[in-house]
Amino acid sequence: MNEPARVEIKPEGIAIVWDDGHISLYAHKYLRINCACAGCIEEWTKRQLLDPITVPADIQAVDYMEVGRYALQFLWSDTHYTGIYPYETLRALCPCAECKAAGSKKG
Numbered sequence: 231m232n233e234p235a236r237v238e239i240k241p242e243g244i245a246i247v248w249d250d251g252h253i254s255l256y257a258h259k260y261l262r263i264n265c266a267c268a269g270c271i272e273e274w275t276k277r278q279l280l281d282p283i284t285v286p287a288d289i290q291a292v293d294y295m296e297v298g299r300y301a302l303q304f305l306w307s308d309t310h311y312t313g314i315y316p317y318e319t320l321r322a323l324c325p326c327a328e329c330k331a332a333g334s335k336k337g
């Protein structure tokens with residue numbers, strides 16, 4: 231499994247440099263909407279409780295911390311902080327063309 235070598239919170243998004251050299255740049259809102267905490271996703275049905283419309287367009291990650299050696303946790307400007315993003319999920323969410331193409335091949 232790939233791990234982030236470096237995480238940078240930039241005005242235009244959250245940049246992760248992976249240990250294999252791959253670089254992911256996530257828009258703040260994109261990651262916030264993909265939060266999988268119990269407040270945003272119903273545990274059993276996986277139904278999204280978070281209405282993306284309620285997330286401000288100018289949402290920003292204010293800070294982050296590492297959770298164990300497997301995930302990142304972000305503190306968002308809307309004070310939401312319960313979301314834990316496992317490295318595997320983050321890598322799967324990478325919006326770059328290369329990862330999107332790889333993802334669509336897998337189906």
Ligand SMILES: [Zn+2]
Pocket residue numbers: 265266267268269270271310312313
């Ligand atoms: Zn959440």
Ligand SMILES: [Zn+2]
Pocket residue numbers: 252253254324325326327328329330
């Ligand atoms: Zn990628």
